Amino acid sequence: xxxxxxxxxxxxxxxxxxxxxxxxxxxxxxxxxxxxxxxxxxxxxxxxxxxxxxxxxxxxxxxxxxxxxxxxxxxxxxxxxxxxxxxxxxxxxxxxxxxxxxxxxxxxxxxxxxxxxx
Amino acid sequence: xxxxxxxxxxxxxxxxxxxxxxxxxxxxxxxxxxxxxxxxxxxxxxxxxxxxxxxxxxxxxxxxxxxxxxxxxxxxxxxxxxxxxxxxxxxxxxxxxxxxxxxxxxxxx
Numbered sequence: 001x002x003x004x005x006x007x008x009x010x011x012x013x014x015x016x017x018x019x020x021x022x023x024x025x026x027x028x029x030x031x032x033x034x035x036x037x038x039x040x041x042x043x044x045x046x047x048x049x050x051x052x053x054x055x056x057x058x059x060x061x062x063x064x065x066x067x068x069x070x071x072x073x074x075x076x077x078x079x080x081x082x083x084x085x086x087x088x089x090x091x092x093x094x095x096x097x098x099x100x101x102x103x104x105x106x107x108x109x110x111x112x113x114x115x116x117x118x
Numbered sequence: 119x120x121x122x123x124x125x126x127x128x129x130x131x132x133x134x135x136x137x138x139x140x141x142x143x144x145x146x147x148x149x150x151x152x153x154x155x156x157x158x159x160x161x162x163x164x165x166x167x168x169x170x171x172x173x174x175x176x177x178x179x180x181x182x183x184x185x186x187x188x189x190x191x192x193x194x195x196x197x198x199x200x201x202x203x204x205x206x207x208x209x210x211x212x213x214x215x216x217x218x219x220x221x222x223x224x225x226x227x
Binding site for chain 1: 158159160161162205214215217218219220222
């Protein structure tokens with residue numbers, strides 16, 4: 001089945017550091033990838049939709065200059081949290097849509113990245 | 119606005135049956151999904167309903183009533199490993215997934 005790989009799985013860093021998270025589709029070409037953030041005991045919140053070869057579409061309230069998204073190839077999207085602060089600490093999850101998949105499984109999820117900013 | 123409601127937390131006993139309800143109000147409907155999410159992990163797909171009725175898959179079943187904007191996930195023969203959050207998500211008219219807040223299911227021996 002379709003696999004999405006997300007790396008790293010866990011990051012601990014100092015305030016002010018920029019952190020890059022990678023999301024790769026391993027056995028399919030993902031024209032669209034999604035980035036979510038999830039705070040403890042809360043639902044998944046869509047941050048942005050990443051489209052290969054074009055600018056990402058950000059959800060309302062998400063700072064595009066702080067959360068940089070690059071989808072330069074059909075198998076890789078990256079999310080860079082710039083100048084991270086403790087309030088950015090969260091669980092970040094990516095997912096990818098396989099254009100060839102049937103409608104009953106629209107997105108394949110990566111394993112998530114737990115980001116802790118000290 | 120778009121809204122998906124499900125209970126915050128439920129408790130059930132190992133070996134029993136539990137039903138997790140989900141009601142939704144969305145702009146359009148193109149399918150409803152149930153995902154399981156263990157703590158600290160990404161969601162994993164459980165089921166998909168687009169037509170009214172019951173879909174059965176092993177110990178898990180999912181029901182949909184589009185006219186009522188209602189779905190439930192039924193878990194039978196509960197096992198300790200079923201302790202997780204269960205997320206209801208609806209694909210709206212733009213084919214975007216709208217997520218519920220999830221129901222934390224606690225299984226007791």
